[in-house]
Amino acid sequence: xxxxxxxxxxxxxxxxxxxxxFVLYAQDDEKKVDRPVRAPFESGYLIDNQTTLIPIExxxxxxxxxxxxxxxxxxxxxxxxxxxxxxxxxALNYVPFNNFQIGLGTTKKNMYTDLSAKWTIFEQTRENxxxxxxxxxxxxxxxxxxxxxxxxxxxxxxxxPTREEAVxxxxxxxxxxxxxxxxxxxxxxxxxxxxSFTHYNMVxxxxxxxxxxxxxxxxIKFSPQGSFLFNYDQPLKIESIxxxxxxxxxxQPNVSFGxxxxxxxxxxxxxxxxxxxxxxxxxxxxxxxxxxDNGLAIGMTITRLWNF
Numbered sequence: 001x002x003x004x005x006x007x008x009x010x011x012x013x014x015x016x017x018x019x020x021x022f023v024l025y026a027q028d029d030e031k032k033v034d035r036p037v038r039a040p041f042e043s044g045y046l047i048d049n050q051t052t053l054i055p056i057e058x059x060x061x062x063x064x065x066x067x068x069x070x071x072x073x074x075x076x077x078x079x080x081x082x083x084x085x086x087x088x089x090x091a092l093n094y095v096p097f098n099n100f101q102i103g104l105g106t107t108k109k110n111m112y113t114d115l116s117a118k119w120t121i122f123e124q125t126r127e128n129x130x131x132x133x134x135x136x137x138x139x140x141x142x143x144x145x146x147x148x149x150x151x152x153x154x155x156x157x158x159x160x161p162t163r164e165e166a167v168x169x170x171x172x173x174x175x176x177x178x179x180x181x182x183x184x185x186x187x188x189x190x191x192x193x194x195x196s197f198t199h200y201n202m203v204x205x206x207x208x209x210x211x212x213x214x215x216x217x218x219x220i221k222f223s224p225q226g227s228f229l230f231n232y233d234q235p236l237k238i239e240s241i242x243x244x245x246x247x248x249x250x251x252q253p254n255v256s257f258g259x260x261x262x263x264x265x266x267x268x269x270x271x272x273x274x275x276x277x278x279x280x281x282x283x284x285x286x287x288x289x290x291x292x293d294n295g296l297a298i299g300m301t302i303t304r305l306w307n308f
Contacts, residue, residue, distance in 0.1 A: 219260070
């Protein structure tokens with residue numbers, strides 16, 4: 001009996017040691033899991049551009065984007081607030097599953113209705129197993145104006161000659177696609193670079209159907225809820241895809257800078273920028289405001305999140 005008791009104690013002791021070692025191994029293995037960085041950006045929007053951030057699964061996002069007229073008249077129209085050139089967009093976005101978002105919006109300028117999708121393919125991790133975040137963003141916009149709004153009605157489509165007052169539904173569609181690469185360098189600095197392709201099925205004689213662009217934007221935090229924002233969008237002059245003999249209608253770069261205040265469910269951005277458009281297709285193809293020549297206007301972006 002004493003011998004069996006000693007053996008039983010050895011077995012129990014061995015079991016305890018083995019279990020304890022397993023727990024330590026499991027804890028060590030858990031520590032090796034490299035999690036995504038926290039809040040590389042406070043919102044999926046950075047002024048006129050998308051960020052790599054997508055809210056958690058099941059989130060509904062309401063977006064208000066508003067731009068006043070340019071400030072070139074100074075105090076006479078309160079630096080653009082009373083100007084007739086204001087533009088506004090309202091949108092709803094939804095995250096059906098992790099790292100994927102779909103959206104629907106409507107814009108005053110050209111009565112655009114837009115459908116969008118964003119997919120964050122890679123998230124930057126805390127231990128730099130993945131050093132950058134990579135996202136794809138795409139948007140389809142439909143010009144909802146009456147056909148009389150297209151001037152004389154003489155338009156150029158992608159596969160035919162000039163036709164008078166022949167505006168089909170397909171002619172109203174414009175596309176935008178973008179590859180975004182971002183990195184959170186420190187707790188206060190996040191930067192993004194992106195390349196984009198814009199296509200309009202129908203344009204006037206003096207415009208191109210296609211535009212390739214480069215983008216740079218970032219966030220500099222100055223408090224737990226406050227950040228400085230900047231954004232630069234550059235439409236490129238590429239002769240091989242241009243249909244024009246000169247660059248007289250080539251769009252101006254979009255330059256924007258402002259501040260952001262955020263909570264866990266809200267983000268409020270106020271800025272000055274040079275583009276009067278809001279959807280990216282319009283900004284990359286038709287921006288005529290020169291930020292060096294009284295082309296800046298005040299704008300706001302407000303987002304509100306609900307999780308279900």
